[in-house]
Amino acid sequence: MNRLKQETSPYLLQHANNPVDWYAWKPEAFRRAKEEDKPIMVSIGYSTCHWCHVMEHESFEDEAIAEYMNTHFVNIKVDREERPDVDQIYMEACQAISGSGGWPLNVFCTPEGKPFYAGTYFPPKGHLNRPSWIQVLHSINRSFREKREVVEEQAGRLTEYIAHAGKRLLKENLLDIEQGFQVSDLEEIYNKLLAQFDVEFGGFGGAPKFPQVSNLSFLHLLDPDLASPAAQKHVHFSLQKMIAGGIYDHLGGGFMRYATDQAWLVPHFEKMLYDNGLLLRLLANAWKSSGNPLYLEVIQQTLGFIRREMTGPEGGFYAALDADSGGTEGAFYVWNWSELAKVLGEDLELVAAYYGMKPEGNWEGTNIIWRQESDATFLEGKNIAPLEWKEKLEAAKVRLFEARAPRIRPGLDDKYLLDWNALMVTGLVEVYLATGLEEAKDMAVANLTFIEKTFTGAAPGDLKHVYTERSKEGAFYAAYLDDYAFYIEALLAGYQLDFDSSLILQASRYSDYLLAHFLDPENDLFYFTSGKETDLPVRRQDIFDSSTPSGNSVMVRNLLRLDTMLGKPAYRVQAERMLKRVLDSVKRHPGALCNWAIALFEAGLPHKEIAVVGPNAKKLAREIQASSLSNTTLMAATGDIEGFPLLENRATSDGRTLIYLCENYSCKRPVTTVEALFKELKMNDKTNA
Numbered sequence: 001m002n003r004l005k006q007e008t009s010p011y012l013l014q015h016a017n018n019p020v021d022w023y024a025w026k027p028e029a030f031r032r033a034k035e036e037d038k039p040i041m042v043s044i045g046y047s048t049c050h051w052c053h054v055m056e057h058e059s060f061e062d063e064a065i066a067e068y069m070n071t072h073f074v075n076i077k078v079d080r081e082e083r084p085d086v087d088q089i090y091m092e093a094c095q096a097i098s099g100s101g102g103w104p105l106n107v108f109c110t111p112e113g114k115p116f117y118a119g120t121y122f123p124p125k126g127h128l129n130r131p132s133w134i135q136v137l138h139s140i141n142r143s144f145r146e147k148r149e150v151v152e153e154q155a156g157r158l159t160e161y162i163a164h165a166g167k168r169l170l171k172e173n174l175l176d177i178e179q180g181f182q183v184s185d186l187e188e189i190y191n192k193l194l195a196q197f198d199v200e201f202g203g204f205g206g207a208p209k210f211p212q213v214s215n216l217s218f219l220h221l222l223d224p225d226l227a228s229p230a231a232q233k234h235v236h237f238s239l240q241k242m243i244a245g246g247i248y249d250h251l252g253g254g255f256m257r258y259a260t261d262q263a264w265l266v267p268h269f270e271k272m273l274y275d276n277g278l279l280l281r282l283l284a285n286a287w288k289s290s291g292n293p294l295y296l297e298v299i300q301q302t303l304g305f306i307r308r309e310m311t312g313p314e315g316g317f318y319a320a321l322d323a324d325s326g327g328t329e330g331a332f333y334v335w336n337w338s339e340l341a342k343v344l345g346e347d348l349e350l351v352a353a354y355y356g357m358k359p360e361g362n363w364e365g366t367n368i369i370w371r372q373e374s375d376a377t378f379l380e381g382k383n384i385a386p387l388e389w390k391e392k393l394e395a396a397k398v399r400l401f402e403a404r405a406p407r408i409r410p411g412l413d414d415k416y417l418l419d420w421n422a423l424m425v426t427g428l429v430e431v432y433l434a435t436g437l438e439e440a441k442d443m444a445v446a447n448l449t450f451i452e453k454t455f456t457g458a459a460p461g462d463l464k465h466v467y468t469e470r471s472k473e474g475a476f477y478a479a480y481l482d483d484y485a486f487y488i489e490a491l492l493a494g495y496q497l498d499f500d501s502s503l504i505l506q507a508s509r510y511s512d513y514l515l516a517h518f519l520d521p522e523n524d525l526f527y528f529t530s531g532k533e534t535d536l537p538v539r540r541q542d543i544f545d546s547s548t549p550s551g552n553s554v555m556v557r558n559l560l561r562l563d564t565m566l567g568k569p570a571y572r573v574q575a576e577r578m579l580k581r582v583l584d585s586v587k588r589h590p591g592a593l594c595n596w597a598i599a600l601f602e603a604g605l606p607h608k609e610i611a612v613v614g615p616n617a618k619k620l621a622r623e624i625q626a627s628s629l630s631n632t633t634l635m636a637a638t639g640d641i642e643g644f645p646l647l648e649n650r651a652t653s654d655g656r657t658l659i660y661l662c663e664n665y666s667c668k669r670p671v672t673t674v675e676a677l678f679k680e681l682k683m684n685d686k687t688n689a
Contacts, residue, residue, distance in 0.1 A: 008470040009079040010045040010413045015056060019066035022077045025086055027535070033074040033111035039144045040113060041073040044080050044087050044105040047413040048322040050329050051121045052104045055165060058124040059133045061078040068134065072141045081319060081417060082466050084226070085480060085529050088540055091163045094118035108140045109411050113537040114155035122667065135519045163538045170523055170581045181604030185583065189590040189597045190222060190231060196591055201263045202238035204591065209259040211242060213278040214545045214594035220285055221601050221630050239286055244371040248331065249368065250355070251401040253301030255279050265370055266363050269323040269330040269410070273420045274548050276302055280427035284434035289628045299431055303439055305597055312469070315446030316454065317421050322411035332407050334366040343403045351396045354378055415468045418455045418479060421447055422486035423548065429493040433625040441497055448494050451487065455479070461513030481528045481551035484514050486559045496625065498617060499636045501644060504565050511562060514555065515574070524577040525552050543582055549595035552578065554597040564609060564633045567645040579603055602631055606663060610677070612636040613650035614657025
């Protein structure tokens with residue numbers, strides 16, 4: 001009996017007709033494993049995972065393989081996006097065993113759920129030193145029956161390793177780390193990242209090539225006095241290479257997960273909500289600092305993609321689009337030459353040359369749309385004016401977009417995840433603050449309303465992680481650290497839209513809940529799961545900034561902001577203790593801990609506070625937001641607001657709107673215009689220098 005038909009996850013439902021006797025991650029699976037004394041096989045993936053689809057078709061749809069699995073194992077299917085807590089634990093096991101990881105992730109466990117062997121994709125027949133899936137199953141079954149003591153010992157060692165994996169990178173004694181943060185720390189981090197720059201294609205390192213938004217965001221913060229102009233230059237160079245590459249959808253907007261090559265040509269064609277939320281944030285700040293019209297164009301196109309393809313009826317954002325279309329990776333996005341000729345007609349030669357497309361194809365006999373040259377370089381020697389070319393190109397893009405629309409579309413993972421929705425909210429807010437695009441503001445406000453309505457539990461501080469429109473009982477699974485951290489960040493970002501102080505108080509309440517239920521007081525970091533959760537073999541802490549920033553590093557930044565806004569020093573003390581725990585690791589491994597480096601920047605350098613109080617406060621604050629100010633907290637109100645130190649006792653009786661520039665709650669004489677504020681900021685910077 002395959003029980004996945006009862007689930008709502010698109011990934012689990014993809015396996016609902018397998019002959020494998022699948023369970024979801026539920027207590028009944030573990031009860032059966034203990035009663036029958038069988039090993040558990042946990043298979044983890046996600047709906048847009050190409051190799052997950054391949055292994056399902058090759059092995060989990062095979063009747064003979066399924067019969068063996070059903071006879072000798074209790075089989076559990078897990079959507080890694082629904083249960084990132086489960087995925088983290090078993091991915092750590094896989095990496096400890098094999099030195100690498102990925103999906104599909106297949107893990108063999110004792111009846112208690114403790115892992116003793118793990119791997120990723122296994123083919124139906126052995127190939128190139130990789131055993132077949134059925135060989136693995138036979139070997140594991142024999143080991144469990146004939147070498148039980150060895151299996152139990154291995155499971156115990158692995159579980160202990162996983163429990164302490166994150167802690168191995170921490171300073172154990174706070175007495176060793178009570179020194180303050182130094183500018184030299186940031187310089188050291190920058191120099192480590194500099195050594196990883198790909199100066200030919202942008203980004204960091206070779207293939208596969210990920211956007212690594214946290215790394216680029218840290219570089220974008222750095223003043224030329226802290227790092228050479230190469231830091232900012234590399235950010236813009238990398239963004240422009242990504243935008244030109246196949247990783248960006250030139251017709252429909254939005255970025256794909258990563259490139260399989262160093263030059264950004266061949267993407268892994270899935271589109272994830274979190275990537276686009278993080279990249280929107282970076283693009284907004286790059287636009288703010290440079291005014292490059294390319295960034296604004298890409299922002300608008302990506303907003304169009306999110307609104308058109310990733311937004312549900314109530315303003316929630318779906319999780320992802322599949323890499324596959326009709327069973328073929330990338331089929332929705334690539335072109336053969338005859339298709340191009342039919343759509344482009346007399347413009348074929350020029351448009352194809354611009355996008356690097358050829359009769360023989362630029363990838364596996366087909367063509368991926370990408371740009372190798374700037375417009376100015378491309379037009380050299382061609383008898384066409386820039387404006388005429390722009391109009392011709394835009395018309396060609398519209399024709400291509402319309403021509404691909406009837407194709408079999410990539411599968412949509414239509415679940416809503418609290419953490420990813422919150423990441424997109426923050427990206428949308430940054431876009432609005434940088435560009436003034438009302439569409440971005442409207443989408444952010446609608447999503448905050450959706451989150452509050454959908455993911456809030458019955459008890460105070462209780463949040464849920466996932467929701468689908470198929471769920472009859474609303475959102476489910478208790479929220480994880482990332483859900484809380486990213487939502488708190490989104491609430492603080494949302495405050496910047498209309499300066500609604502209730503959002504700050506809401507962020508503070510959720511932070512207090514985290515401190516009460518997730519914090520490990522021994523090493524000052526947050527666990528990924530609440531102390532209330534009991535269905536895991538081990539409780540884990542995560543500090544790495546990977547495809548998304550770690551919840552711990554995001555909470556450091558949240559607590560620093562909340563201290564400034566609410567005047568609660570306990571928040572800053574907690575944030576600084578967390579930073580000091582990881583400072584040494586951040587300096588040694590910045591590429592994996594770059595959101596921590598941003599937190600270090602915010603905690604270690606002088607922080608500016610701007611308070612705007614009076615009838616015209618929101619208008620003046622909006623003008624300030626459009627400028628490029630780093631490490632600054634901006635608050636605004638039409639009158640005094642108790643409980644917010646920056647806004648208390650600031651209003652005047654004569655109806656003027658005053659702007660205060662402060663540092664550590666010590667404020668300069670107020671000014672009445674934004675121009676005067678910027679003049680004061682420049683003078684202040686010179687004084688600090």
